[in-house]
Amino acid sequence: MDLKQTQASEVASKVINKQDLFILDVRNEEAYGDWKIEGESITSMNVPYFDLIDGVEDLLPELPKDKEILVVCAKEGSSIFVGEELVEAGVENVSYLSGGMKAWSEYLEPVKVGDLPGGALYQFVRIGKGCLSYMIESNGEAAVVDASRMIENYTTFTENKGLTIKATMDTHLHADHISGGKALADQVNGTYYLPEEDAGEVTFPFTALKENNKMVIGEVTIEPIYSPGHTIGSTSLMINDAYLLTGDILFVESIGRPDLAGKAEDWVLDLRTTLYNRYKEMAGELTVLPAHFSKVAELGDTGVVSAKLEELYEKNDGLNVEEEAEFRRMVTENLPPQPNAYQEIRETNMGKITPNEETRREMEIGPNRCAVN
Amino acid sequence: MEAQKTLDAKGLACPMPIIKTKKAMKDLESGQVLEIQATDKGAQSDLTAWAKSGGHELMKSEETDGVFYFWIKKA
The missing domain is CATH 3.60.15.10 (Ribonuclease Z/Hydroxyacylglutathione hydrolase-like)
Structure with a gap:
């Protein structure tokens, strides 16, 4: 399995059409508290990427098994880093938001x-x-x-x-x-x-x-x-x-x-x-x-x-x-x-x-x- | 401000400045200071949050000519 890329347009369509999506937002807590991707069908959780540098093992039990997982950060670099860790750990259906929250803001x-x-x-x-x-x-x-x-x-x-x-x-x-x-x-x-x-x-x-x-x-x-x-x-x-x-x-x-x-x-x-x-x-x-x-x-x-x-x-x-x-x-x-x-x-x-x-x-x-x- | 070690993270994008900071901190003793130089704007809030979560003290930060300087004292 490779890490997939998701475009802001695809996330927008899920929000509007109320399709399930699990978001792992890896920005710092303040940035997440200030502003995040929201929607009726969106579940999100915040774990800053710097807490995942040494591995994602502790996080695995908290991730849903039956949903698509989208990793999100400010631009995209850290979400690719965490996304690749998840893929290596055997998590399926993982993608990262192309362009991060900046792209989300501009869509x-x-x-x-x-x-x-x-x-x-x-x-x-x-x-x-x-x-x-x-x-x-x-x-x-x-x-x-x-x-x-x-x-x-x-x-x-x-x-x-x-x-x-x-x-x-x-x-x-x-x-x-x-x-x-x-x-x-x-x-x-x-x-x-x-x-x-x-x-x-x-x-x-x-x-x-x-x-x-x-x-x-x-x-x-x-x-x-x-x-x-x-x-x-x-x-x-x-x-x-x-x-x-x-x-x-x-x-x-x-x-x-x-x-x-x-x-x-x-x-x-x-x-x-x-x-x-x-x-x-x-x-x-x-x-x-x-x-x-x-x-x-x-x-x-x-x-x-x-x-x-x-x-x-x-x-x-x-x-x-x-x-x-x-x-x-x-x-x-x-x-x-x-x-x-x-x-x-x-x-x-x-x-x-x-x-x-x-x-x-x-x-x-x-x-x-x-x-x- | 005096530092026992300096990390040049200029030109690096997230998550590299923090990954390198974390690694550099491992070589320091408790109470020693690491100076970090970065150009990524996100580094500012992320380093602050990271230092806090690890119990390290962000002693000072400043920006000169587009470069952010941070001094972090190891817990």
Whole structure:
């Protein structure tokens, strides 16, 4: 038996299709505690590789006999080392995750949300980091919303379908991941849209994403709706009066945090007004499509993360806090830690710093942490 | 900082810096210090965690020109 290689795409498919997988994560305990591969059908255990250098004998009784075993580490070197030890010890069905957690963090799974006149709406699920980006396509034209840094995912997709990307847009200045919006727009000679209020320190040219400035892609209308709170510029996008892309303002199981630009107290009221007035006036049957999820359980049967707006007004705790003071506490106190390197990520998205590719990958390690809980 | 032994693990990727550190530590007496030089970013958190789990003391670490230096005192 040789040690096999498993691709991040295969792991994503197991998570989405709820197929059994046993993960032996050999990173250190802190890294594992911070962020790991999760899913309903995933069982994982953590034993740092440095405890397995002298052999894996003590570990063997703890490994399942009837399941596939996937060894995972940060990049892949240590998982190959441990995987080979396991194979030598006679363990069957062992593989390692090619590219490690870095590859997991960067993998995007495109899933179809629904049809649109002349085309469709796709959600690109960055399953490892909990980021969601979108592609609207109609009559051969496409727009990409909240694009990730790995822009080849979108260009490969459009090439296969014979689409031309006309525009890219960010619903806000991101703090958890490096935006691919500007780079993608430049590559395809498209227009890059960003809310002006978030772009005070942005060093490159962009087009303002503004309420009342509707955009048209094929037969589909994209309508910006100013919805501040996570950032002062946060803007939602209404797609053909059917889908509401909420960015980092409203998630399926939580709401956006107002503190990542250091202005939690100032932006609490904006967040409250957006969630308790602006969105509330909208049609309940709108399908909400957020820019993040926090738990894999939020993925539906086909992998799509979405909910009806009226459903969220019933179930989402962040939308059901009557007292303003209590709401203020909820979104400003006891917040989770900030996303990894969030300040450097914001500066990169403003064009103020230009880290190399390897540093960009490192900066994005870990979960998104854009929700209040 | 004074060290009884120096390990050059520059250019090596995980898991090699730790494997070599572990081996080098075997040649030291309790209380002696090993200096490790590494360029792999993961080495930082892994060496810290490894030293802790083995009861060794990570006395100091610093980064100069892309090289990470660690001084670990053997338990």
